[in-house]
Amino acid sequence: MKAQQLAQGLALAGVAGLVYFWLLRPSNPGAVFSVALMVASGIVQYGGDRPFILPFYAWLAGILLALQAFWGEFLAALLGILLGLGLPYLYYRTLRESA
Numbered sequence: 001m002k003a004q005q006l007a008q009g010l011a012l013a014g015v016a017g018l019v020y021f022w023l024l025r026p027s028n029p030g031a032v033f034s035v036a037l038m039v040a041s042g043i044v045q046y047g048g049d050r051p052f053i054l055p056f057y058a059w060l061a062g063i064l065l066a067l068q069a070f071w072g073e074f075l076a077a078l079l080g081i082l083l084g085l086g087l088p089y090l091y092y093r094t095l096r097e098s099a
Contacts, residue, residue, distance in 0.1 A: 001091075002046065002095075003046040003051075003088045003089070003091045003092035003095065004045065004046040004047060004088075006087060006088045006091050007041045007042070007044070007045075007046065007084075007088040008041075010037055010038075010041035010083070010084055010087065010088065011037075011038050011041040011042055011084075013034075013037065014034045014035065014036075014037040014038025014039075014041065014080075014084070015034075015038055016034075017030065017031075017033065017034030017037065017038075018031055018034040018035060018038065020034075021033075021034055028072070028073055028076075029073045029075075029076040030076070032064075032068060032072060032073040032076040032077050032080070033073075033076040033077070033079060033080040034080070035064065035077075035080070036061070036064060036065075036076070036077045036078075036079070036080025036081045036084065037080040037081075037083055037084045038084070039057055039060050039061050039064060039081075039084070040057075040061050040080060040081040040082075040083070040084025040085045041084040041085075041088065042054065042057045042084075043057040043058050043061060043084070043085060044085065044088065044089060046088065046092055051089070051092060061081050064077055064081075065077050065078065065081060
């Protein structure tokens with residue numbers, strides 16, 4: 001498994017979580033976490049030699065975090081962004097160091 005596949009899996013988990021927490025079992029923190037996970041996993045792309053950042057997704061994550069800081073579920077958004085960014089990057093670093 002590559003870091004890009006992990007990021008894509010996290011994005012799909014965010015979509016599945018959004019469907020679950022919005023339609024099947026309504027929960028604001030769960031929906032915010034799912035959206036943050038989905039957006040944050042798309043910020044960094046691991047296709048080539050070095051990872052690169054997509055500025056549009058970074059802006060979306062920043063706006064989501066700022067809005068949730070004032071009017072919503074800040075901790076759920078922060079946790080989703082940290083997991084969406086951190087897990088693929090940590091996996092990328094461990095693969096890079098072992099090679």
